[in-house]
Amino acid sequence: MKPQGKVLVAQGGGPTAVINQSMAGVVLEARKFANIERVYGAYHGVAGLIREEFIDLTQETTANLEMVANTPSSALGSTRDKPDLKYCQDILRVLKAHGIGYFFYIGGNDSSDTVRIVSEEARKGNYPLRCIHIPKTIDNDLVGNDHTPGFPSAARFVAQAFMGANLDNASLSGVYLGVIMGRHAGFLTAASALARKFPDDGPHLIYVPERTFSIEKFLEDVKRTYDRYGRCIIAASEGIHDESGVAIITKLSAEIEKDAHGNVQLSGTGALADLLCEQIKSKLGIKRVRGDTFGYLQRSFMGCVSDVDQREAREVGEKAVQFAMWGDRDGSVAIRRTGSYAIDYQLVSLESVAGKTRVMEDELISACGTNVTDAFHAYLRPLLGSDMPDAHRLRANRVTKLLAG
């Protein structure tokens, strides 16, 4: 039995700079097919879906879709809901009532798990439904993907921010610490390495959640760097934890917010940066210590985007529709690297992606644990896109001193 002619697209999880490219890719591609009667969008992901909060994107202009595609954050709104079986059955009930034959959900590993359950339930109930998960996450933690749309633009923001922070710190010296998003995967924090150009440029120390964090070791690292360069730039992931997996922020802080899934709140607070800076000041006696928490700036900053990311985010949306229309199975669109730099798209099984978390592979992290390897540079550089800014220095043509001894 062929799916009915209505398409539904929705966006889940944290917004990115390019998630609307994928939405526009779905809508514009789906509208080309003669058997597609309507393309709906659900407000606020699955949360709006079960409340039937739909808009008709068949009645949206191509010009506006293109402008929205270039606007960061989720234009349809998003949700943090993580549906269980019952929730997914409600989703299916709404899809059936509206005659939806094609369901596209743009999101991370939680969203892919939702698509997996809905797909299964539709099959069990003999409802003809094509379900496709479209990848998105700044954390770059989806398995089976070379990288995920949204990550390259966020990585570009982090690299550009550290270029500036490095120059700022060089002009006034001291210690600078930037805390970057990433609970389990350190890709985004590691992106700070691409800010470096000259041999003494920061970040000098990079801490990712893939490696155990020790306060004592951290203070030694900072002291050694500060003694060497007279300054020190640090990039730390919000998810850094000790050997028993306890988040450093909980070790150093008293009141911690937890979300519905029992996850500690890591973003939207400057606590971790402040606590680490306090350690450096009190234990090492360094006076000028400054901490910034990049927070929400890094995922939705208007005007810092990778053109490679934009293009690929558009393509995963388009490919999702093509896989749905010309293929005969549900799945998740995955980005595979086929050259340097070239990619292709595959439809992989929902089971292979759903609910799993990728972390940085060992070969991307240097042996010392506080730096990245050349392999990481080779991996990330092409993703950042064109027209990356470049920092320049004056040449040191020293003038001979006349007064000093």
Place this chain on the structure above:
Amino acid sequence: MKPQGKVLVAQGGGPTAVINQSMAGVVLEARKFANIERVYGAYHGVAGLIREEFIDLTQETTANLEMVANTPSSALGSTRDKPDLKYCQDILRVLKAHGIGYFFYIGGNDSSDTVRIVSEEARKGNYPLRCIHIPKTIDNDLVGNDHTPGFPSAARFVAQAFMGANLDNASLSGVYLGVIMGRHAGFLTAASALARKFPDDGPHLIYVPERTFSIEKFLEDVKRTYDRYGRCIIAASEGIHDESGVAIITKLSAEIEKDAHGNVQLSGTGALADLLCEQIKSKLGIKRVRGDTFGYLQRSFMGCVSDVDQREAREVGEKAVQFAMWGDRDGSVAIRRTGSYAIDYQLVSLESVAGKTRVMEDELISACGTNVTDAFHAYLRPLLGSDMPDAHRLRANRVTKLLAG
């Protein structure tokens, strides 16, 4: 007696995105004059000056100077030193020893005061020295200037950041608070207003140091906004204080760092944002409350710059040299607005600028105290430069619900 043929340029205070434009403007313009033998740059402002730490910028290429001009932060390095009379006499001694006839200092109101004292001491000692102060500060707090170089680019960063934060918050709702630099002047915080496009866009509340801050009133404002829009975006200046002038951060926090001048550390810590968020959570019972402190990102972010700011920062450097060469007095280069949008440069007396602080004029702040006026929009918009990003929304062509009652 004519000044001798050596030029010295230095940079003081906090870096900006365009301070190197002014340095390049001085160097490139000075190198055109036949009577100029050498153009020196001092490392780390007056701190390097008194240690005779000079580089010869006559031996720097034009190509590299142009690239450095486009690089944010102070390429010569900077300093927080605020020289007294003795310090300024040391400066003069070094200038004399090296036969410096022209001294250009790029900085804020503290730097202009240094230039004032050095100028006076040279005159008293009958040393022929032309001293020119070149304006720079992201705080926009120099008197006698329509605006100061560095402010437009930082303002652009703040506006772009709030565009993204507004979109991010709209997709997941809750309360978002961004803390922005500015101890006494709220210009940069007020720039967040230019992020708004649609009537319900944030920031919904803007708190500047020009108005007294009351926690009770703040919580009422947030509640009213949240009840109305289901979300709330707040821009707050780091310098907000109560009716007796006590900084809110000191009222809410225990351990506070003070600098050499007795100023409380406001930047490089997320404490104020965290403390205000904590108040909203505990007093208003709102669950998703997120605070970002823009910190150093806002003044040195690589890749967010106003082209108007770049051009003007270059011109104040060039004009400084022209005023020095063709004029017969010391002074500070000031930007005056002559049209919408057109500016001109004047050389004003050092006394009129030195050590004084401009704050936002009353007509720029709305009567309610938590918004800006149309006059502020008219003032700031042309400074942000060309190619400002623009946010777009999907049109709400609602689909009729079929299941819900």
